[in-house]
Amino acid sequence: xxxxxxxxxxxxxxxxxxxxxxxxxxxxxxxxxxxxxxxxxxxxxxxxxxxxxxxxxxxxxxxxxxxxxxxxxxxxxxxxxxxxxxxxxxxxxxxxxxxxxxxxxxxxxxxxxxxxxxxxxxxxxxxxxxxxxxxxxxxxxxxxxxxxxxxxxxxxxxxxxxxxxxxxxxxxxxxxxxxxxxxxxxxxxxxxxxxxxxxxxxxxxxxxxxxxxxxxxxxxxxxxxxxxxxxxxxxxxxxxxxxxxxxxxxxxxxxxxxxxxxxxxxxxxxxxxxxxxxxxxxxxxxxxxxxxxxxxxxxxxxxxxxxxxxxxxxxxxxxxxxxxxxxxxxxxxxxxxxxxxxxxxxxx
Numbered sequence: 001x002x003x004x005x006x007x008x009x010x011x012x013x014x015x016x017x018x019x020x021x022x023x024x025x026x027x028x029x030x031x032x033x034x035x036x037x038x039x040x041x042x043x044x045x046x047x048x049x050x051x052x053x054x055x056x057x058x059x060x061x062x063x064x065x066x067x068x069x070x071x072x073x074x075x076x077x078x079x080x081x082x083x084x085x086x087x088x089x090x091x092x093x094x095x096x097x098x099x100x101x102x103x104x105x106x107x108x109x110x111x112x113x114x115x116x117x118x119x120x121x122x123x124x125x126x127x128x129x130x131x132x133x134x135x136x137x138x139x140x141x142x143x144x145x146x147x148x149x150x151x152x153x154x155x156x157x158x159x160x161x162x163x164x165x166x167x168x169x170x171x172x173x174x175x176x177x178x179x180x181x182x183x184x185x186x187x188x189x190x191x192x193x194x195x196x197x198x199x200x201x202x203x204x205x206x207x208x209x210x211x212x213x214x215x216x217x218x219x220x221x222x223x224x225x226x227x228x229x230x231x232x233x234x235x236x237x238x239x240x241x242x243x244x245x246x247x248x249x250x251x252x253x254x255x256x257x258x259x260x261x262x263x264x265x266x267x268x269x270x271x272x273x274x275x276x277x278x279x280x281x282x283x284x285x286x287x288x289x290x291x292x293x294x295x296x297x298x299x300x301x302x303x304x305x306x307x308x309x310x311x312x313x314x315x316x317x318x319x320x321x322x323x324x325x326x327x328x329x330x331x332x333x334x335x336x337x338x339x340x341x342x343x344x345x346x347x348x
Contacts (some may be wrong), residue, residue: 003314009307017300020293028288032149033120034093036078040071042270044237049262051103054202057251059258063104067264071095071145074115081117081128091120094130095145099161109260110197114161116144123148123232125159133161134198141166147232149285151183158185162219163192169223177226177235178275187223194219215248217259230285233278236271239264 044067051062077094085092095116101109112134117126125131125140132138142157158169169187176182196207196217210217221241225234243259251257266274 003311006307006310006314009303009310013300013303013307015300016296016303020297020300023296024289024293029121032285032288033091034118034123034146035073036075036091036093036120037073038071038093038095039073042069042274043067043267044069044239044264044270045267046262046264049260050258051109051262052245052257052259054200054205057257059261065104065109065260065262065264066102068098068100068102070098070100072097077115077130081126085126085128090126092126092128093118093120097145108199108201110201111199112161112197116140118143121149133164134195136164136195138164146234147227147229149230149232150289151227151229151232153183156185158187158223160187160189160221160223162194162221163189164194165189165192169225175226178271180228180235180275180279182226182235183229185225185227189219189221189223191218191220193217210250213248213250215250216246218244218246218256228278228282230282230289231278233274233281235275235278236266238266 046065046067048061048063049065050059051065052059072095074094074096078092081092081094082090095114095118097114097116099110099112099114101111103109113132114134115130115132117128117131118124119126123143123146125142125144127139131140140159142159144159144161147156153171153174155168155170157166159166167187167189169185172184172186174181175184194217196210198207200206219242221239224238226236227234240263242261244256245251245259246256
C-alpha cells in the first residue's frame with residue numbers, strides 16, 4: 001500500500017515541478033494582456049502657467065490649466081483588425097485617446113484625439129488603418145502610454161504625439177513612490193516644429209488660416225514617468241512643457257509668442273486611484289510570474305521528498321509485503337521448555 005502511495009506522490013511531484021517553468025515561460029506570455037475594453041481617465045494640472053490670449057495674441061499668467069486624458073478601448077475596432085490580420089493568434093488593442101485642455105475658467109484651449117493600436121501582450125505598436133493623431137495618419141515606433149509587462153532597467157523608444165516623433169526615454173534609476181517600487185524614466189524632446197491643432201479655441205481660426213500668415217508652432221518638453229515595473233503601468237507622470245508661435249504676420253513683427261509654458265502634474269486624487277489600481281494589477285501579474293511558479297516548484301519538491309520517505313519505509317525489515325527468510329532473526333530465540341517427550345519403552 002505504501003509503495004502505491006509513493007508512486008502517486010511521485011507522479012504529482014513530477015507534474016507540479018513541470019508546471020513551474022510552464023507557468024512562467026508559457027502561460028504568462030499568453031495570459032497576461034491588456035483587456036480590449038479598458039477605460040482609464042487621468043487629470044493633470046499646471047499651476048500658474050503662461051497661456052496665450054488669442055484675442056490679443058499676447059501671453060499672460062493664468063490660475064491653472066487642466067488636462068483631461070482619457071483612454072477608451074474600442075472592442076469593435078480591435079476585432080476588425082484581428083480578423084484582417086494575417087497572424088490570427090495576435091491579440092490587438094485599440095485605444096481611442098483624447099487629450100482635452102481647458103483654462104481656469106473652463107474654456108477649451110485645445111483637444112487632440114488619438115487612435116493607438118498595439119499588441120495586447122507586448123505593447124508593441126500594430127500598424128493598421130485608423131492609427132492617427134488629431135486626424136493625421138501616423139506610423140508609431142516604440143511605446144506610448146504604457147511600458148511592457150516586467151519592465152527592464154533600460155532605455156525605451158517612446159512616441160511623442162505632439163511632435164509625431166519617436167525618441168529614447170531614458171531609465172534614470174529605481175525609486176519608491178507612495179510605497180511602491182518604481183522605475184523612473186525621463187525623455188527630452190528638443191524644440192521641434194509641430195502642426196497646429198485642428199480644433200482651435202477661437203472660432204474662425206484654423207490651421208489653414210494660420211499657415212497663410214507664415215506663423216509656425218514650435219514645441220519642447222521634458223517628460224517624466226514613474227513606472228511600476230511588474231505591470232509596466234505608470235503610477236505618476238509630469239511634463240515641463242513649452243509651446244511657441246514663431247514668425248509670420250500674425251505676431252505683428254514679433255519673433256515669437258509663448259502659447260503655453262508650465263509644469264504639468266497629475267492631480268492628487270488621480271495619483272491615489274492610479275496607485276491603488278496598479279497595486280491590484282501587480283498581484284495578478286506576480287501570480288503568474290512568481291507566486292504560482294515558485295509555489296508549484298516547492299510543492300513538487302515536497303511531494304518528491306514525501307514519496308521517497310514512503311518508499312524507504314516500505315523497504316525496511318518486516319515492512320509490509322516482506323516474507324520471512326533464513327536471514328531473518330529468530331522471532332522467539334528463548335522459548336519456554338515444553339513437556340518432556342515420552343520415555344523409551346521398557347525393554348522386556
